[in-house]
Amino acid sequence: MSVAERIDIYPTHEYEGFKLRPGRPLPFGASVVPGGVNFSIFSSHATVCTLVLFEKGAPAPLAEIPFPDEFRIGNVFSMIVFGLDYENTEYGFRMDGPFAPEQGHRFDKTKILMDPYAKAIGGRDVWGDTPDWNRVYPHRATLVYDDFDWQADRQLETPIEDLVIYEMHVRSFTQHPSSGVRNPGTFAGLREKIPYLKDLGINCVELMPVYEFDEFENSRPNPATGEMLMNYWGYSTVGFFAPKSGFAATGRLGMQVDEFKTLVKDLHRNGIEVILDVVFNHTAEGNENGPTISFRGLDNKTYYMLTPEGYYFNFSGTGNTLNCNHPVVRNMVLDCLRYWAAEYHIDGFRFDLAAILGRDQNGAPLTNPPLLEALAHDPILAKCKLIAEAWDAGGLYQVGSFPAYGRWAEWNGKYRDAIRRFIKGDEGLVGEVGQRLQGSPDLYAFRGPTASINFITCHDGFTLNDLVSYNDKHNEANGEDNRDGANDNNSWNCGWEGPTDDPGINALRTRQMKNAAAMLMVSQGVPMILMGDEVARTQLGNNNAYCHDNELNWFDWILLEKNADLLRFFKNMIGFRHAHPALRNRWHFSNRDYVGSGYADITWHGVAAWNVDWSDGSRVLAFMLCGKHAKNGTARDNYIYVALNMFWDALPFELPRLPLGMRWNMSVNTSMPSPEDIHEPGHEAPLNDQNHVLVGGRSVVILVGK
Amino acid sequence: MEIYVDTVDYVTVASIVGELDGQTAPIAQDQILDLIGPEARILLDMTGLQFMSSAGARTLLLIYRHIQANNGGVILAGLIPEIADMLSATGFLDYFEVVETVDDGLALFGV
Numbered sequence: 001m002s003v004a005e006r007i008d009i010y011p012t013h014e015y016e017g018f019k020l021r022p023g024r025p026l027p028f029g030a031s032v033v034p035g036g037v038n039f040s041i042f043s044s045h046a047t048v049c050t051l052v053l054f055e056k057g058a059p060a061p062l063a064e065i066p067f068p069d070e071f072r073i074g075n076v077f078s079m080i081v082f083g084l085d086y087e088n089t090e091y092g093f094r095m096d097g098p099f100a101p102e103q104g105h106r107f108d109k110t111k112i113l114m115d116p117y118a119k120a121i122g123g124r125d126v127w128g129d130t131p132d133w134n135r136v137y138p139h140r141a142t143l144v145y146d147d148f149d150w151q152a153d154r155q156l157e158t159p160i161e162d163l164v165i166y167e168m169h170v171r172s173f174t175q176h177p178s179s180g181v182r183n184p185g186t187f188a189g190l191r192e193k194i195p196y197l198k199d200l201g202i203n204c205v206e207l208m209p210v211y212e213f214d215e216f217e218n219s220r221p222n223p224a225t226g227e228m229l230m231n232y233w234g235y236s237t238v239g240f241f242a243p244k245s246g247f248a249a250t251g252r253l254g255m256q257v258d259e260f261k262t263l264v265k266d267l268h269r270n271g272i273e274v275i276l277d278v279v280f281n282h283t284a285e286g287n288e289n290g291p292t293i294s295f296r297g298l299d300n301k302t303y304y305m306l307t308p309e310g311y312y313f314n315f316s317g318t319g320n321t322l323n324c325n326h327p328v329v330r331n332m333v334l335d336c337l338r339y340w341a342a343e344y345h346i347d348g349f350r351f352d353l354a355a356i357l358g359r360d361q362n363g364a365p366l367t368n369p370p371l372l373e374a375l376a377h378d379p380i381l382a383k384c385k386l387i388a389e390a391w392d393a394g395g396l397y398q399v400g401s402f403p404a405y406g407r408w409a410e411w412n413g414k415y416r417d418a419i420r421r422f423i424k425g426d427e428g429l430v431g432e433v434g435q436r437l438q439g440s441p442d443l444y445a446f447r448g449p450t451a452s453i454n455f456i457t458c459h460d461g462f463t464l465n466d467l468v469s470y471n472d473k474h475n476e477a478n479g480e481d482n483r484d485g486a487n488d489n490n491s492w493n494c495g496w497e498g499p500t501d502d503p504g505i506n507a508l509r510t511r512q513m514k515n516a517a518a519m520l521m522v523s524q525g526v527p528m529i530l531m532g533d534e535v536a537r538t539q540l541g542n543n544n545a546y547c548h549d550n551e552l553n554w555f556d557w558i559l560l561e562k563n564a565d566l567l568r569f570f571k572n573m574i575g576f577r578h579a580h581p582a583l584r585n586r587w588h589f590s591n592r593d594y595v596g597s598g599y600a601d602i603t604w605h606g607v608a609a610w611n612v613d614w615s616d617g618s619r620v621l622a623f624m625l626c627g628k629h630a631k632n633g634t635a636r637d638n639y640i641y642v643a644l645n646m647f648w649d650a651l652p653f654e655l656p657r658l659p660l661g662m663r664w665n666m667s668v669n670t671s672m673p674s675p676e677d678i679h680e681p682g683h684e685a686p687l688n689d690q691n692h693v694l695v696g697g698r699s700v701v702i703l704v705g706k
Numbered sequence: 707m708e709i710y711v712d713t714v715d716y717v718t719v720a721s722i723v724g725e726l727d728g729q730t731a732p733i734a735q736d737q738i739l740d741l742i743g744p745e746a747r748i749l750l751d752m753t754g755l756q757f758m759s760s761a762g763a764r765t766l767l768l769i770y771r772h773i774q775a776n777n778g779g780v781i782l783a784g785l786i787p788e789i790a791d792m793l794s795a796t797g798f799l800d801y802f803e804v805v806e807t808v809d810d811g812l813a814l815f816g817v
Contacts, residue, residue, distance in 0.1 A: 087728035087761055145760075149767065188795035249795045255760050262797030 009035040011082050015065050022071050023078030028335070029117025029241070030091060030143055036082035037143060041093055041115060042075055042328065043299045045105055048096040049077040052112050054140065056088045056122065056254075059132075061112075064094070087254065090122055090140035091115065095297055101288065101310040104301030112137040114239065114294040116303075116332060119144045119339075120257055121212040121239045127171065127185060127246030128230075128549065131216060139214065139238050139293055142254055146343055148261045155347045156273050157383050158203060160409065160450045160526055161584040163273065164574050166202040167458055168531035169233065169553065170210060170247045176554035183249035187256075187263040194270050200534060200567075201574035204273040206350055208459055209234035210260070211276075212242040215549075217284055222479045229479055229547040233459065235352060236284045236318060238293060240336045264345050273347035275385060276340065280333050281356040281392065286319035287312045302328050305363055313363050315356050317393030324357045330371045333357075338380040348385025350411070355392040358403055365396055369403055376405035387411065387453055400443035404451065409526065412440060412452040419456050420467065420490035423515055425646055425698070428616040433644075437623065438602060439524035441588045448587050452525035456516050457533055460486070461543045464533035467491045468512040469498060474541030477548065485544030498541060510536075511698060514569050514670040514677060515646075518700040521577040522642050524585055534570035535559035565674035572678045576667065576702070579681035582630035582637040593626070594633060598659065601629035605643075609656040619646040624656050627705070639705030645695040652692045658705045664690055667704045671696025709737050715817045717747045719808060723754035726762030735765045739772055746778035749811040753784030763798045770801050779803075783811040 011019035023038045031038045039051055049072075051065045067077040092114055097107035114121065118141035124131065131138060174181045174189035181189040197205065213234040222229050234244065248256035264274050283303075285296050288311060295303035305313040305321040312320040323329050340346040351357060358369035375386060390402040390410040399413050415436045422429045435442045439449020457464045462473075471493045475485045494508045513536065520527045531537070532555050539545045545552045560567060577583050589602040605622040606612040613620060622643040630637035639662065643653045650671075655664055665684035670677055679685055684704050687693065695701045707730035710721040718741050726734060741748060748769070766782075773780045781803045785793070793799040805811045 085728045087759055145764065147764070182791065183795060186795070191795075250792050253759060253792060255763070255792070255796050258760070258763070258796035258798070262795070262800075265797065 006034065011080075013068065016063060018063060018065055019082040020065070021080040021082070023080045025073050025076040025078045027117070028076075029115055029119065030141065032086060032143060032145055033080060036080045037084050037086065037089075038078065038080045039091065040076060040078035041298070043077070043095055043097070044075045044302055044328075045299060046095040046097040046107065048109075050094040051079060051081070052092045052094055052137070053081075053084070054090040054092075054137065056090055056142075059135065084143075086143040086145070090137075090142050092137050092141060093298070104306050104310050106292070106296050106300040108292060108297055111292045111297045113292070113297040114139050115141040116239070116294050116298065117241050117335070118142070118239045119146075119241050120254060121242040121245060122254065124212070124214060124216070125245050125251040125254075127215060139212070141239075144257050148258065148343075150261075150265060150345065153265050153268050153345055155341070155345055155383055156268055156271065158273055158347075159586070160385055161586050163204045163526050164202045164577060165204045165206050165275065165453070165526065165528040166197065166200070166531060167206045167208070167528055169208040169459070170244075171232075171549075172553045173531060173555050175549075176551065176556050178557040179555070180557065185247070186249040187247055187259045188249045191263045191266050194266060194272070197272060198270050200571055201578060202529065203271055204275060204347070205267065206275040206277060206528065208277050209237070209279055210244050210247060211237045211278065212239040212244050214238055214284055215246065220479070222477065224476070224479070227550070230549050231547070232549050232553060233546040235279050235546070236282070237279050238284045240280070240332070241339055261344055268345065274345075275348040275350055275387070276346055277350045277352060278337075279352040280322055280324060281353040282316035282318045282320050282322055287314070290319055302326055305359070305361060315359065315363060315392050315394035315396075316353055321356060321363070323361055324371050325360055325366065325369060330374060333371060334374055334378060337375065337384075338378065341380055341384050346384070348387065350387040350389065352389055353392040354388035354390055354402065355396040355398050356394070358398070359396070363394070367403075372403050372408065373405055376407035385409065400440075404447055406447070409451050409453050411458070412436075412443070412454055412525070414443065415440060415452060415454045415523070415525070416456055416458075417490055419516070419519055422619075422644075422646055423512055423519070424490060424492035425619060425648065427619065430612070430618045430621050431614050433621060434604065434623075437519070437523050438589055439585070445588070449524040450526060450586060453528055454520060454523045454525040455528040455530070456520055457530040458528065459530065462489055462491055462541070463530060463537050463539055464513050464516055465509070465536040465538045466541055466543070467516075468509040469493055469538070470541040471497060472541070473543040474498075475544055477542060477552065478544060485542075489543060508698065510566060511670050513566060515698065515700045517570050517573045518668055518670060518702065519644065521573045522583055522640070522702065524583065524589075527577070529570075531555060532559070535563045535567050565677075568674060569678050572680055573668070575681050576678075580630070580637050580640060581635040582625040582627055582640055585630075585632050587632050595628045597626050597628040599624070599626040599628075601626055603656065605641075605653070605656055607651050607653050609654040620644065620651065622653055641703040641705065643693065643695045643701040645697065645699055645701075648697045650694055650696045650699075652694050653701070654692055655690065655703070662705045663687070664693075664703045664705050666701070668700060668702035669696075670701075671699035707734060709734060711741065714812055717749050717812060717815050717817050719749045719751055721751035721754060725757040726755060726765065727757065727759040728761040731759070731761040731765040734762075735768060738769050742769070742772050742776055742778065744776050744778070746773055746776055747815050748773055748778065748780045749783060749808060749815065750780065751783050751808050751811075752786075752789065753808070755786070755789060758789045758792065763793060763796060766793075767798055767801060779815065781805060781811040781814055783808050
């Protein structure tokens with residue numbers, strides 16, 4: 001039997017001219033259905049719920065339609081409204097219920113509330129356009145068609161050990177006038193610059209927050225300069241299901257969904273994965289003095305961790321904490337990530353302050369957090385990379401102990417700290433650096449090196465250039481008397497605080513940056529580079545530039561020429577990593593020979609071959625990777641020898657003997673000027689002396705045996 | 707929104723004038739789909755189109771799919787920069803041959 005037409009495309013109810021029908025409770029949010037739109041919203045304590053419809057941009061509602069009693073199932077109100085113009089409709093909800101903060105309830109029927117499942121959000125359509133502060137409904141849920149034509153695309157599923165991640169901010173990448181793109185600061189602008197990323201050799205971008213946020217949250221003029229300080233980075237979510245409208249050149253047309261999907265598709269076409277930096281630890285509503293945008297008015301007690309007195313727990317350092325292990329919130333997070341994975345083909349997620357996701361509803365750390373377990377085992381997220389920032393602002397530090405379920409990787413903060421200190425010449429680090437270079441088996445014995453996202457710099461803290469140019473942070477421009485930002489930077493200015501004309505200091509700084517790039521690229525685990533470090537981007541010593549929509553954050557494309565030497569080094573160093581599977585093992589070294597090559601998979605050396613000075617006073621370490629043990633013995637590679645001399649004088653290193661017939665060739669020597677600092681993979685320079693190599697002070701040498 | 711249809715040799719030239727938005731796109735869609743037969747050669751003249759919304763872009767892609775299913779061909783002519791930029795940023799332009807004038811389009815079709 002076939003049915004010509006479904007009967008549920010006809011309305012059964014009417015309210016003030018709007019044709020209605022009882023909706024479906026799932027999926028939550030607004031879904032375009034034949035003839036109309038299905039709206040579904042949850043609240044466990046609301047007594048009355050009203051759908052509020054606006055014509056796009058209108059100051060006052062077009063209509064307010066109360067959900068009839070029979071449209072509620074359980075705690076979910078759902079309704080189909082027929083005949084809406086999907087492009088020109090904005091919607092929200094009014095919820096009535098108790099206002100009793102001491103019991104956790106903060107209902108306020110004067111507020112129009114945004115749908116937490118909104119797939120697109122208007123109100124901040126064009127970045128930086130000053131909002132009308134008197135609007136009754138500032139962040140407006142809108143409707144989208146999930147009809148994108150992906151053609152042959154899906155997630156790339158690149159093995160995580162093969163990734164080179166590039167952490168970047170969408171607006172910062174092309175907003176600088178020197179970018180030369182048609183639509184600066186947008187998804188479309190980033191798309192125009194894909195050739196640069198491909199040429200650099202990275203194969204994964206990690207985008208700082210792209211969920212809808214309010215750049216005007218907590219905006220204020222800098223008392224000293226009058227310049228507007230903003231919520232520029234966006235670590236404060238307004239809507240978890242909606243891409244930032246102001247990051248889209250077509251945001252004013254409500255086409256941010258198409259524009260962002262087009263960017264993802266094109267990145268994939270170029271072999272580049274997309275990881276989103278997601279902020280599920282708190283929302284943009286702040287504490288009891290913050291705005292009521294959505295969650296607070298929908299079901300405060302469900303969505304937020306509250307103290308027994310009804311105030312907001314503040315494990316995030318931003319005023320509130322999302323109640324992630326409440327079953328309803330947990331499902332919302334899961335729905336959200338599934339949506340981004342399935343609908344946007346996102347390859348992975350990096351969870352901001354992820355330790356919060358492992359706390360129970362009273363804030364106590366859980367040994368078996370249901371949310372983290374659910375994400376790890378979810379069928380739709382099964383191939384997505386899951387990366388935790390394994391700490392929070394409440395003092396929970398879980399690097400090495402984050403509940404992983406065989407899936408989760410971590411930002412390895414200990415890698416960053418140890419490598420920074422080693423590079424600046426601190427003593428007593430050779431032992432720890434040995435662990436960090438091989439994927440931190442001391443932290444991830446059973447999880448393998450791929451649990452470790454290795455980084456020396458990230459958006460928080462100094463850029464690489466500033467790490468070698470400043471001893472101290474210089475955050476005056478943030479307007480907080482230099483009190484904000486971290487103080488433990490493990491940085492060294494090489495002899496002068498800030499920019500200098502001294503050629504000796506500048507040469508040392510360049511060499512230190514190259515040392516950092518070299519160490520990062522030969523470490524087991526997953527390397528992450530901060531946008532612009534490859535061209536020595538500076539924030540003038542500001543180590544917390546979250547509030548600046550200016551050159552402090554923007555990528556200056558003139559640096560490509562100015563620092564072409566460093567860029568070339570990065571490019572070839574990334575190429576070196578891609579060329580050598582021995583650097584990209586899935587599992588830890590076993591320190592023995594299990595393929596019969598006569599060499600263990602990794603061996604340790606010093607100025608004397610086979611002999612490391614592990615003592616506190618040592619600043620020298622070398623290691624050799626056996627090419628027959630590449631990818632845990634499944635691939636063949638050259639032998640690789642890496643000598644790290646972080647002592648200030650040059651030292652001769654005795655080389656380990658290669659198998660008969662092989663010879664050492666010079667690939668990298670950071671003490672040499674460009675282009676002798678690095679040879680393109682495959683074009684290494686043969687070494688005359690096969691027994692010793694002189695490694696300059698504060699320099700890295702990498703040899704290839706073949 | 708108005709659509710004017712002309713035939714030059716084996717090419718159907720459809721000129722869309724005005725605005726293509728949520729109200730007008732369904733109308734344009736109906737009219738243009740009617741023009742698509744087997745191996746249709748359709749030249750969409752956008753010279754007089756002043757505005758296109760998300761619904762308009764979707765209509766274009768739908769027309770493309772219909773023509774493709776009929777083993778035909780489609781060319782866009784005379785897009786104003788604002789519309790070209792929007793279609794480019796959102797990926798819709800990737801599906802189309804784009805030319806500046808109707809004559810260029812006819813030439814590309816070999817007329």
